[in-house]
Structures are given as structure tokens and as C-alpha cells.
Amino acid sequence: MEEISPLAVARRQLDMAAEKLNLDPNIHAILREPARVMEVNFPVRMDDGSVRVFKGYRAQHNNAIGPAKGGIRFHPQVTLEEVKALSMWMTFKCGVLGLPYGGGKGGVVVDPRTLSKGELERLSRAYISAISPIIGPEQDIPAPDVNTNPQIMAWMMDEFSKVKGGVTYPGVVTGKPIIVGGSLGRSEATGRGCVIIIREAAKRLGIDLTKATAVIQGLGNVGGATARFLAREGVKIIAILEIDGGIYNENGIDPEDLLAYREKTGTITTYPGCRPISNEDFFALECDILVPAALENQITPANAPGIKAKILAEAANGPTTPEADEILAEKGVFLTPDILTNAGGVTVSYFEWVQNIMHYYWTVDEVNARLEQMMVEAFACIYRMSQEYKVGMRMAAYMYSISRLAEAIKVRGWA
Ligand code: GLU
Secondary structure, three states, X not given: OOOOOHHHHHHXXXXXXXXXXXXXXXXXXXXXXXXXXXXEEEEEEXXXXXXXXXXEEXXXXXXXXXXXXXXXXEEOOOXXXXXXXXXXXXXHHHHHHOOOOEEEEEEEEOOHHHOOHHHHHHHHHHXXXXXXXXXXXXXXXXXXXOOOOHHHHHHHHHHHHHHOOOOOOXXXXXXXXXXXXXXXXXXXXXXXXXXXXXXXXHHHHOOOHHHOEEEEEOXXXXXXXXXXXXXXXOOEEEEEEEOOEXXXXXXXXXXXXXXXXXXXXXXXXXXXXXXXXXXXXXXXXXXXXXEEOOOOOOEOOOOHHHOOOOEEEOOOOOOEOHHHHHHHHHHOOEXXXXXXXXXXXXXHHHXXXXXXXXXXXXXXXXXXXXXXXXXXXXXXXXXXHHHHOOOOHHHXXXXXXXXXXXXXXXXXXXX
């Protein structure tokens, strides 16, 4: 089967929504490309004294509504095309939640597991210094993404502040540790938001979460938090798939215990009481909720026909190809799209940035209550739109977000 790139997927999704909206072709053309991309190649001193040159990117898709916003990933498979696609999805995601941002995304081609802590710090600093001319609290605000975390954000904020002459700029990145201007609730916000969306979807479909089962692909920051919040809602998690293998237990897996086990052993595959499950069997499991929380292009025409879940909640960015979307729609799977489902992260990033600007910090209850309210409202708005226009949730989310963007682009006089 032909490999379809994330950028091709993002453009297809945009094109389909543009057609439905009868979008002005000039606005459509603006949205098909990121406004700005930067490629950087920067040296890092390794522990053995040698120097390695790493490649990184930053894409800023659009700033019609506000500065670019979006994470930075460290992954060996990062490409310019991927970063461009991810920056497009960020624009549409911010639009769905009504955040005053456009989309951005960055990446470095590296397997961070091969680096020592010192090498990781030097790489993080060198990358942010290289892209420093185009980022800043009013211009483009990075955040964590795949394989990056609060410590890395702290190094990046520190380095940017040094490059800019020693004034501390807490608002240049979000997802920082609390002590240097991070927001309470940010690290688990994406998972918390995913579960709010799953809960809202379950209500509409008449699914009782305390009797529901879920399977989760990926146990990183997002997958791990989603698993924990789902379990708190009473959902039984029966399978988890990770890069090094999958595990299944029909009686349910306790995510807290599993995460503690992985912390100790470095893997989930040997977790007691479970049997191994292949990638293929995982996607075909009988369950209520399927949560892809790993990388792009995981649900394709190869595995979509076998999916039995009632709700597919996209915690990852771009996990489903457009062909798979069609298959799932025919099967009646209720898909909650990435640009809505995983928007809890960037929403609390927005709260963090606001707190940095105000120098006034909120309690965790305030953060969670505002997140809850915004996610519930966004779900209701997209659901209403999907009913009204008789389209799926992804199409409705794109239509809503692009309409707002089109209005901003028009009034600013770009098209
Ligand atoms: N990387 C996350 C995402 O894809 C969060 C971005 C942010 O907080 O700016 O939504």
C-alpha cells in the first residue's frame, strides 16, 4: 500500500473542508502552506569530545489570529514535511478551542535515548539558540511534544533568555516546570482533555463509562495520563500497545501499577497477568474505546476494517489516514478528531502563557475548571455542527476552525 505522508493527509483534510465551505481559493492557497519554515543544522559537543551536527526544523503555519504555537519533538523520523503537517494541525486545533494563536511545530532529527543527560541539554540549548531569531512570546511559543518534557523546556527558556541578553522570558515556551513559570495541571492536561472528550462522546452515544472497555496505543505523556483518567472514570483498560510490544488482560490493567512497573523495569511487555498481543490483533480488539496516542498514520485501510471500537479518540496528532476515515465512517465508528481530542495540552499551554504575561498564577482547580469548561463547550459546538451539516466530527472541526481563520484573514486584508 502506498505510504501517505502526514503533509498529504493534512492537505487532503483541508481540501475537503475547503470544498464543503466553498472557501475563497486565495484563503485556501494561504492555508495549504506554512507561512514560514526554518531548517537549522547545528553542532553539539558529545561527551567523548567529538562534535555531531544535528538537523532541526521549525514551521509556523499561520499567524492571522495570533502568534504561532506548538510543540517540539525529538525523534529519528522527524522530517520537514512532518513538521509542516503538524504545524497545520496546530493552527486548526487552536481554532477549534478559540485560542488566540496560529500553529507552529518544531523537531530535531535525533533518537534522544542515545544521548546522555548532558548531551540532551546541549542539544536542546543549541536547537533553541538556532531558531531564536523566529521565536518569542509574541511570535512563536514552543512547548513539549514527542520525547520532550518540562526539563527540556526549562533549558530552552533559559537559553532563549541568555541569547536575548539575559532578561528572563518565561512566556517563550510553555510546559515548563512550575518553579520557572509552568502552569499547574499542564503536564497531565492533554490526557485530562482526551478523557473529557471521550466522556462527552460517550454521553451522546449512550455508553456508560463504568461498564466500558478501552485499548490504548502509546504510553507516553499523553497515553499514560489518558489511561489514568479513564481508569478513574471507571473504564476498564484491557490492552496497551507500546513500541516494544503489546499486552492484553480481559479483566483490566491498572494503569498506575503498570506505569510504576515500567518505571522500574523499562518495559510493559513483561507486566504480570497479561498475555502479549500483536499490533494487528490490538486494533481488532472487541472494545468500546480505542485511543491511538502514538504517532501519525497508525490507522490505515489495512487495519481500519477490523476495528470494533465504538469511539475512536485521537490522542495523537494525525493517527488516521483519510482512506481509513471513510472506512470508519461507513462502519459507524464515532471518531473524535485530534484537533479537538488532544487540544487540552495547548489549552493549558495558553493558560500558562497568560499567567506568564500577568505574572499571576492560578490554582490547579482553577486551571482544571477552565479546561473542563472550554473542552466541553468545544465538543458541544463541533457536535452541533456535525449534526447540522451531516458531516463527521473531523469535518465539522475543520469547518469551524477554518471559518474563523478565513474571517481573520479577510479582515486583515490578506485575501
Ligand atoms: N505538542 C502538543 C500538541 O501537539 C502541545 C502544544 C502546545 O502546548 O503548544 O498539541
